Amino acid sequence: MADIWRMIGRRLLLGILTLFVISLVIFGATELLPGDLARELLGQSATEETLAALREQLGLNDPAPLRYLKWLMGVLQGDFGVSMATQKPIAELVGARLGNTMFLALYAAALAIPLSLVLGILAALWRNSIFDRASNALALTSISFPEFFVAYILVLWLAQTGIFPSMVRITGSTTFGDRLYMSFLPALTLTLVVTAHMMRMTRAAIINLLASPYIEMARLKGMSPLRVVLRHAVPNALAPIINVVALNLAYLITGVVIVEVVFVYPGLGQLMVDAVTNRDIAVVQAIALIFATAYVLLNLIADVMSTITNPRLMHRR
Amino acid sequence: MTIFLSLIVGLALFFAIGISARAAFRTLAPDHQKPTFRDMPLTASFGIAIILVYVLVSLLGPVIAPFGEGEVVGAQYLPWAAPHYLGTDKLGRDMLTRLVYGARNTVGIAFATTILAFVVGSVLGIWAALVGGWVDNWMSRFVDALMAIPALIFSLLLLTIFGTSVLTLILVIAAVDATRVYRLARSVAQDIVVMDYIEAARLRGENNWRLIRREILPNAMAPLVAEFGLRFCFVFLAISALSFLGLGIKPPTADWGSMVRENATLIAFGDVTPLLPAGAIALLTVAVNFVVDWQLHRASGLKE
Numbered sequence: 001m002a003d004i005w006r007m008i009g010r011r012l013l014l015g016i017l018t019l020f021v022i023s024l025v026i027f028g029a030t031e032l033l034p035g036d037l038a039r040e041l042l043g044q045s046a047t048e049e050t051l052a053a054l055r056e057q058l059g060l061n062d063p064a065p066l067r068y069l070k071w072l073m074g075v076l077q078g079d080f081g082v083s084m085a086t087q088k089p090i091a092e093l094v095g096a097r098l099g100n101t102m103f104l105a106l107y108a109a110a111l112a113i114p115l116s117l118v119l120g121i122l123a124a125l126w127r128n129s130i131f132d133r134a135s136n137a138l139a140l141t142s143i144s145f146p147e148f149f150v151a152y153i154l155v156l157w158l159a160q161t162g163i164f165p166s167m168v169r170i171t172g173s174t175t176f177g178d179r180l181y182m183s184f185l186p187a188l189t190l191t192l193v194v195t196a197h198m199m200r201m202t203r204a205a206i207i208n209l210l211a212s213p214y215i216e217m218a219r220l221k222g223m224s225p226l227r228v229v230l231r232h233a234v235p236n237a238l239a240p241i242i243n244v245v246a247l248n249l250a251y252l253i254t255g256v257v258i259v260e261v262v263f264v265y266p267g268l269g270q271l272m273v274d275a276v277t278n279r280d281i282a283v284v285q286a287i288a289l290i291f292a293t294a295y296v297l298l299n300l301i302a303d304v305m306s307t308i309t310n311p312r313l314m315h316r317r
Numbered sequence: 318m319t320i321f322l323s324l325i326v327g328l329a330l331f332f333a334i335g336i337s338a339r340a341a342f343r344t345l346a347p348d349h350q351k352p353t354f355r356d357m358p359l360t361a362s363f364g365i366a367i368i369l370v371y372v373l374v375s376l377l378g379p380v381i382a383p384f385g386e387g388e389v390v391g392a393q394y395l396p397w398a399a400p401h402y403l404g405t406d407k408l409g410r411d412m413l414t415r416l417v418y419g420a421r422n423t424v425g426i427a428f429a430t431t432i433l434a435f436v437v438g439s440v441l442g443i444w445a446a447l448v449g450g451w452v453d454n455w456m457s458r459f460v461d462a463l464m465a466i467p468a469l470i471f472s473l474l475l476l477t478i479f480g481t482s483v484l485t486l487i488l489v490i491a492a493v494d495a496t497r498v499y500r501l502a503r504s505v506a507q508d509i510v511v512m513d514y515i516e517a518a519r520l521r522g523e524n525n526w527r528l529i530r531r532e533i534l535p536n537a538m539a540p541l542v543a544e545f546g547l548r549f550c551f552v553f554l555a556i557s558a559l560s561f562l563g564l565g566i567k568p569p570t571a572d573w574g575s576m577v578r579e580n581a582t583l584i585a586f587g588d589v590t591p592l593l594p595a596g597a598i599a600l601l602t603v604a605v606n607f608v609v610d611w612q613l614h615r616a617s618g619l620k621e
Contacts, residue, residue, distance in 0.1 A: 021462040030478055037478075137360060140610060144602035146554050148561050148577060149595035152584050160587050254469035258558055262581075272470075273562050276477045284477045291470045 008304055015300045022292045023075070026285050027068050041279055057084075071285075080286035085278040090286045093271060098290065100170060101260070101267035104183055105252045108190035113245055116195040120202025120241075125229050127207060136203075139196035147255050151189045151262040158185060168265045186263045190255050194248040201244040205237040239306035246302030250295045335359035338366035357611065364607030371601055375420040382414040387569040394583065397590075404590055406580050412590060418571035419594060424601065426487060426566065427553040433491040434552065435545060438498025443529050443537065445499070446506035457503065460496045468493050469555065473564070481564050490555055494548055501544050505537045546609035550602045557598050573598050 030037055038054040039046065055061055059070070074081060080090035123132045142150070159166035168182045209215060210233060218228045257269030264270070268287055275283035339362035342354040354362075374381060383400065384390050388410060395405040403412035445453040463471070475489040509515065510533065518532050559565035560574030568575055573594035580591035 018462070018465050022465050025462055025466065026474060029474060033478060140360075140606050141599075141603050144550060144554075144606050145599045146557050146561070146574075146595060146602075148558070149592065149599050152577070152581070152592055152595065155584055156587065156589065156592070166585065250467065254467045257469060257473075258562065261562060272473060273564070276473050276481075276562075276564055279477050279480070281477055284474055288466065288470050288474045292466045295467050296465060 004308065007307060011300050011303055015296050018296050019293060022296070023072060023289060024068070026288050026292070027071060028064075030281060031064055037281065041281075075286075075289065081282045083275075083280055083283050085275070085280045085283075090283055093283065094268065094286060094290065097266060097268045097271055100265065101256055101269065103179065104186055104190070104260070104265065104267060105249070105256060107180070107183060107187040108194070108252055109249055111187060112191040112195045112198065112248070115191065116198035117202055117241070119195070120199040121206065121229060121234065123199065123203040124206035124210070124233070125225055127203070132203075135199065139200050142192055142196040145193070147189065147193055147258040148262050150192050151186070151259055154185050154189055154192075155262075166263065168263050170266055183263075183265065186259045186265055189259050189262075190252055193255055194251055197251075198244055198248050202237070202241050205240040205244075206233045209233045209236055235309070238309040242306045242309065243302050246298045250298045253291050253294055331363055332359065334366050335363035338362040360607040361611035364604040364611075367600060367604035368608065371420055371424060371604075374417055375424050378417050378421045382411075382417040384411040384414040386414065386418045386571050388414075394580075403593065406576070407582075412593070415571040415576060416573075416594060416597060419573045419576060419597070422566060422570055423557065423560075423573045423598070424553070426483065427549065427556050430487045430491045430556065431494070431545065431549045431552045433487065434494035434548065435498055435541070437491065438495035439502040439534075439537075439541060440529065441495070442499040442502025443506040443533050444525065446503045447510050447525060447528060447533065449510075453503075456499075460499050463493075463496050464500070468551075469558070472555065472559065476559070476564055481567070483566055483570075486556065486559065486565050490552055490559075494552055494555075498544065498548065502537065502541065505540050506533055509533050509536050543609055543613050546605050546612070550605050550609075553598065553602060 037058060038051050038060055042050060042054060059067055062070075071081070078091055080094065082088065083090050083093060086093070119135060123135050126132055155166045158164050164185050165182055166185065168186065170179060170182070174182070206229060210229075215228060215232055218232050219225075223231075256267065257272060259265070260267045260269035261273055268290065272284060272287040274280075275287070336359065339354070339357060339359065342357070342362060342365070343351065346354050389408055390411050391401060391405050391409050393405060393407055393409050395401050395409075397404050401411050401413070403416065406412055406415065441456065445456045466474075472489050472493050475492070476485065479485045479489065515528065515532055518528055523532070556565055557574035560572050561578050563575070563578060566572035566575060568579065576594040577591050583591050
């Protein structure tokens with residue numbers, strides 16, 4: 001047991017270090033500008049007075065390391081600064097939307113993970129059959145589709161007939177059931193986009209193992225193919241499968257941006273796109289940091305979980 | 318019902334194009350290449366045929382297109398009828414014309430971006446593997462840090478800082494994707510730089526640039542070419558996504574991503590016209606993926 005905690009602690013430290021570097025990159029990117037941010041935002045025709053006022057507002061008169069420290073201290077206390085476009089505190093803007101985005105991502109994950117695991121195992125079980133080939137071709141196809149294409153096909157097909165709403169309007173009084181119903185189409189879009197990759201990797205991970213001698217042994221004992229796959233192949237394929245699942249959940253984070261825009265879903269992605277259009281740099285930095293944190297956390301969890309499922313990694317000396 | 322009908326028509330077209338393209342490749346290929354095409358899967362021949370069509374359309378764009386790129390030719394949102402075979406968009410521009418020009422702009426920009434990402438990424442990656450030591454260490458750690466931020470999020474951040482124009486779009490996406498190419502090129506090159514012939518070339522007095530160009534690159538080509546296809550798909554989808562979000566290629570330039578956005582209101586009325594550019598994006602990515610899949614399968618010599 002102590003080994004697990006030590007490993008988790010080590011990974012956590014590494015994750016915090018990664019986050020620190022990410023925050024440096026996110027903050028430091030603004031320093032890459034040839035001029036300064038104020039001139040870039042206001043354009044060439046800006047007068048010296050307005051430039052000076054904006055510099056004052058953005059705190060650009062301080063040296064960069066000092067500004068970074070101030071920003072980081074604020075972020076650690078949940079204070080991301082003030083949005084330039086709306087003059088509201090960013091924490092307030094982000095707060096409710098973060099919950100909505102996480103709800104959508106979790107919803108999509110709850111649909112996609114069981115679906116892709118079952119499909120992947122079935123494809124491995126019946127490999128080279130019609131089912132396998134068709135699902136393989138379908139998976140390749142759906143990987144290649146832009147998210148907004150999938151989204152609009154679903155709108156055309158399911159929202160046109162009035163079965164599901166094509167826009168999501170969440171208010172304080174929306175019940176959980178209503179939320180599930182209203183966000184079904186965005187969640188389904190995300191599911192379709194990530195399922196293909198997870199399914200293909202699950203299939204590949206299992207098929208890789210099916211060539212090993214112990215599987216042949218199990219077969220020679222007269223086990224049914226389903227039992228061979230479920231009892232012998234899947235437990236050993238768990239580590240790569242967990243990694244792929246985490247990778248795709250991380251992918252959900254970016255997929256969410258486009259899907260939210262299509263369905264007018266009140267989440268972080270939509271806020272970010274608006275902020276990019278307005279060049280509201282403080283908001284973009286805050287959201288980028290949140291998404292990056294989620295990304296790092298997911299990878300960390302996957303790392304820990306795949307180690308726990310594999311005794312060979314657990315007892316490595 | 319229409320969904321299933323179009324599915325059946327789509328499948329029929331897929332088989333027709335695939336089979337006829339395969340037959341054409343078999344007869345047209347020079348003799349020493351014939352075995353390559355002999356047991357080519359249908360998906361691959363379909364993919365190659367589609368890619369050829371796209372290349373033709375983008376090269377011959379102005380000849381094929383019935384109207385000018387930004388020309389307003391009629392009322393808004395006209396239905397499908399001659400002379401506007403695919404109707405008109407929200408400003409009354411001919412849809413078919415803009416689709417044809419879109420092939421040029423969208424695919425051309427994506428291709429240029431991928432090439433840029435590849436040149437930068439692979440040269441730096443191979444150089445890092447060749448030189449090793451602290452250069453390699455620092456560059457790789459730096460790339461790791463950049464890769465820890467999701468690609469789309471990082472591109473959005475950079476676009477906010479540098480503003481949205483076609484040039485910044487190309488540079489930003491190329492920079493983000495170069496990090497991925499760097500990783501692959503470095504890991505491939507690491508296996509090559511320890512070979513004896515590299516040692517021999519070094520002793521001959523070849524400099525680093527020549528080593529990269531003449532000794533390492535030719536041997537690292539196979540995985541890099543497959544990666545090029547995949548990378549192109551990612552870049553193409555990323556650019557379309559950004560254009561769709563209104564942050565990429567801007568009107569009046571005809572571009573598939575922004576065309577979907579401009580005419581999206583029509584979808585609410587059950588019209589499929591806005592989906593055509595999205596479908597054009599999807600079809601090309603599918604085609605490239607099919608061909609890459611075949612190449613990877615061939616290269617790995619995998620027989621399940």
